[in-house]
Amino acid sequence: MIHFSDLTEDQRALVQDPARLSIAHQITGSGIIPDTDFDTLIELIRVQNGADKAFIALVGATTVSYQAFAKTKDCEINLADGRDMIAVACLKKQAGWQPPFLVSETQPFQVWGVPITVAAHAIGCLCLVFPVDASGPDDEQLMRSTLLVASLYEMKKSARTRVMQKFDLSRSNIRYALALKAGQVATWSWDKGEQVVECDASMRELMCIKDVGTITTRSFLQHIDRNDLARLKEEASKIDATKDDLIFEFRARNTNNYIMVMGHLFERDEDGLPKKVLGVAIDLTESKRNEAKTRLLLREVNHRVKNMLAILQSLASQSLRNTQSPEHFTRAFSGRLAALATSHSLLSDQEWDDIDLVSLIKTQVKPYASHYAEQVSIEGQPIAINADAAIALGLVMHELATNAMQFGALSLRDGRLEICLSAQCLPSGEQAATILWKESGGPVVREDRRNGFGSVLIEHSLNKVVGSQVDISYPSSGFEAKITLPI
Numbered sequence: 001m002i003h004f005s006d007l008t009e010d011q012r013a014l015v016q017d018p019a020r021l022s023i024a025h026q027i028t029g030s031g032i033i034p035d036t037d038f039d040t041l042i043e044l045i046r047v048q049n050g051a052d053k054a055f056i057a058l059v060g061a062t063t064v065s066y067q068a069f070a071k072t073k074d075c076e077i078n079l080a081d082g083r084d085m086i087a088v089a090c091l092k093k094q095a096g097w098q099p100p101f102l103v104s105e106t107q108p109f110q111v112w113g114v115p116i117t118v119a120a121h122a123i124g125c126l127c128l129v130f131p132v133d134a135s136g137p138d139d140e141q142l143m144r145s146t147l148l149v150a151s152l153y154e155m156k157k158s159a160r161t162r163v164m165q166k167f168d169l170s171r172s173n174i175r176y177a178l179a180l181k182a183g184q185v186a187t188w189s190w191d192k193g194e195q196v197v198e199c200d201a202s203m204r205e206l207m208c209i210k211d212v213g214t215i216t217t218r219s220f221l222q223h224i225d226r227n228d229l230a231r232l233k234e235e236a237s238k239i240d241a242t243k244d245d246l247i248f249e250f251r252a253r254n255t256n257n258y259i260m261v262m263g264h265l266f267e268r269d270e271d272g273l274p275k276k277v278l279g280v281a282i283d284l285t286e287s288k289r290n291e292a293k294t295r296l297l298l299r300e301v302n303h304r305v306k307n308m309l310a311i312l313q314s315l316a317s318q319s320l321r322n323t324q325s326p327e328h329f330t331r332a333f334s335g336r337l338a339a340l341a342t343s344h345s346l347l348s349d350q351e352w353d354d355i356d357l358v359s360l361i362k363t364q365v366k367p368y369a370s371h372y373a374e375q376v377s378i379e380g381q382p383i384a385i386n387a388d389a390a391i392a393l394g395l396v397m398h399e400l401a402t403n404a405m406q407f408g409a410l411s412l413r414d415g416r417l418e419i420c421l422s423a424q425c426l427p428s429g430e431q432a433a434t435i436l437w438k439e440s441g442g443p444v445v446r447e448d449r450r451n452g453f454g455s456v457l458i459e460h461s462l463n464k465v466v467g468s469q470v471d472i473s474y475p476s477s478g479f480e481a482k483i484t485l486p487i
Contacts (some may be wrong), residue, residue, distance in 0.1 A: 002062055014091055020063055020121040023465065026122055027153050028475070029160070030059055031066040041152060042068040045145045051128035051135035052109075053077055056116070056149060057087035058124035059233025064088070067124075077109050079131055091115050092124035096136050106130035115467040118153055147152040165316055186281040190217070193275045203281055208254035225251040239265050239274050246277065249284065258284040304387070311340070311395070329448075339364060339398030343391050354384035355422060357393075357433060364397035369417070375410060383433045385487050391467075393435075394483065396470075400437055400481060408479050409439035416441045417479075423487070430486045439478035 006011055014020070021468050038056060046054035052075045056067040064084040071077075079086065082099055088111025089097070097111045110132050115122035126146045130136055179185075186202035197220040199209060207223045209215065224232060228250035235248045246263040342363050358378055366372045368473030385393065401410070409415030420436040468485035 002088060004060075004062065006085060007088065011088055011091070013121070014086060015059060016061060017121070019122065023119050023121045024058060024060060024123040027118060028065065029155055031484055032067055034056065035067070035156070037152060037156075038068040038149075039070075043070040046070040046072075046128070046146075049112075049128055049142060049145065050134075051112075051137065052131055053079070053129040055083075055127050056089075057083075057127065058116075058123065059087055059091060071073075075156055079129065085113055086127060087115065087125055089113065090127050091122045095139070100130065110134070110136065110476030111137050112142060113438070114142055116151055116153065118148050118157075123153070172362070179226055184264065184283060186283075187280060188261070188263075188279050190279070192277065193269060206255065206257050206259055206281060206283055207252045225253050227297075239263075239277065244320050246279065256285075258288045260284050269338065304352075304391075307388070307391070310393070314339075316396070335402060335460075336395060336398060339395050340391065342398075346394075347387050347390060352388055355390050357383040357385055357435075360385070360390055360394055361397055361419060361435075364394055365401045365417070365419075368401040369410050371413065375415060376417045376419070378419045378421070380419075381423060383421055383423055383487060385433060389485050389487070392468075393483070396483065404439055404442070405477070407445070409442035409444070412442055414441045415439065423459040426486070432484050434487045435481075435483040435485075436485070437479075437481040439480070442477070442478050445474045 002015065005016070023435055042054050042467040045051075045437055053069075053071040055069045058065045058067060064087045066083075078218055086099055089099070092110070092115060094113040096416045098108070099111060108131070110130050111127055112130065113125045113127040116124045116126055126142075126149050128142070131139065150374055162398075184202075186199045186206055188203050189198045190196075190311070191198075195217040199207075199213045199215060199216055199220075202210070208219070209223055211219060221229060221232075232248055232250055235246055244265040249258065249260045251258055259279045259281050261279055263277045265274050265276070266278050267276040269275045343360065346360060346363060358380075361378060365376060369375050404415075404417060409417050416439070418436075418438045418440070420438075422434045422436075424432055424434055468483065470484075471482040473480045
């Protein structure tokens with residue numbers, strides 16, 4: 001620790017000079033590191049100058065650090081109590097100086113010190129210690145020794161800077177590579193003068209380029225779909241004195257991948273003509289597929305909306321013709337709308353894919369059975385039906401259930417409803433689902449059930465929408481229906 005109270009005003013100003021401290025920090029970094037080069041050099045300097053002891057000191061803002069020491073085998077001079085003060089004093093040249101605070105009758109000595117100057121600032125000193133009666137070193141040789149120490153520090157600093165720059169570059173490259181990998185971005189370059197294309201591994205994979213050596217421009221273009229080749233060549237030819245950027249989408253010939261390339265002209269030749277283009281590439285294949293899927297879904301939604309509007313129009317018209325009061329119309333029409341909404345909810349949960357037939361029937365029938373678990377049984381193999389069939393069949397199941405609740409088996413506590421499901425092959429070769437609806441334990445079938453709008457809807461609407469078949473019968477045991485529809 002430097003005792004500033006023992007320093008002169010000039011010494012304090014020199015030690016605390018911000019410019020000097022900045023250079024010293026650049027030299028030492030986070031601290032002194034043992035270095036055999038300095039150990040060897042200080043011993044060489046001691047021997048050349050005939051000193052009993054020699055050391056290299058670096059002076060910081062509050063402390064003195066020692067890079068290297070050397071002394072003769074029988075040297076008895078002890079500087080421990082005043083070494084830091086000597087180092088500070090030698091930030092300015094000292095010749096044959098006898099530190100007053102270390103004068104000893106038994107060990108008198110003299111110090112020759114020269115500041116180690118880097119970038120015009122004294123970062124420390126080279127000190128040589130001699131007996132008090134010695135003639136001291138040659139001044140010119142001592143200066144050369146100091147210059148050698150300063151040069152070694154500058155060389156070490158430059159080497160450390162190069163290492164750090166290399167490390168920073170490596171770190172930046174790693175970050176760059178990780179960013180490209182995370183973003184699934186490929187890289188490429190085009191030497192327009194040499195007609196050579198360089199591709200990284202990702203770009204080669206995107207375009208299925210198996211060439212391991214140099215890729216010529218002609219070879220690269222052979223991997224592009226012929227339908228896009230002319231437009232790509234046209235875009236590339238536009239890179240001139242007025243245009244530096246290239247953005248283009250094309251399809252790879254061997255992989256059918258959709259690729260978007262973006263390039264920038266970063267080097268021109270002596271005549272100012274385009275020479276090298278650097279660029280990246282992004283795989284748009286999944287995006288294109290999603291776009292196609294979205295367009296398909298929009299067409300599907302449009303189709304379903306039209307169908308639904310047609311169904312609603314038909315329901316409203318026929319419900320109005322077959323009801324005797326506004327209240328009756330509202331109740332019947334609302335129930336049929338609810339049935340459509342229920343089917344829509346099931347289909348939405350499955351993203352309008354095929355849905356389970358049992359789930360569809362259960363959701364439509366359960367609201368109309370006061371004791372569903374006891375009154376209703378659904379048996380048969382698992383069957384999936386498409387969206388169009390589900391909408392129409394859901395409406396039919398609703399009509400069957402409401403009729404059963406009003407006039408049939410579900411109108412009585414002891415009434416029973418059995419639904420059997422099976423799959424079969426039609427004469428046309430299509431697979432079809434068969435639904436057997438059988439009621440028992442209900443009242444005798446009424447005439448208005450035979451001729452009501454619900455029965456008309458059951459017999460005709462399903463066949464009209466999906467080309468299926470409905471057979472209805474009225475045995476004394478209870479209402480029965482057999483529905484067959486392609487799946």
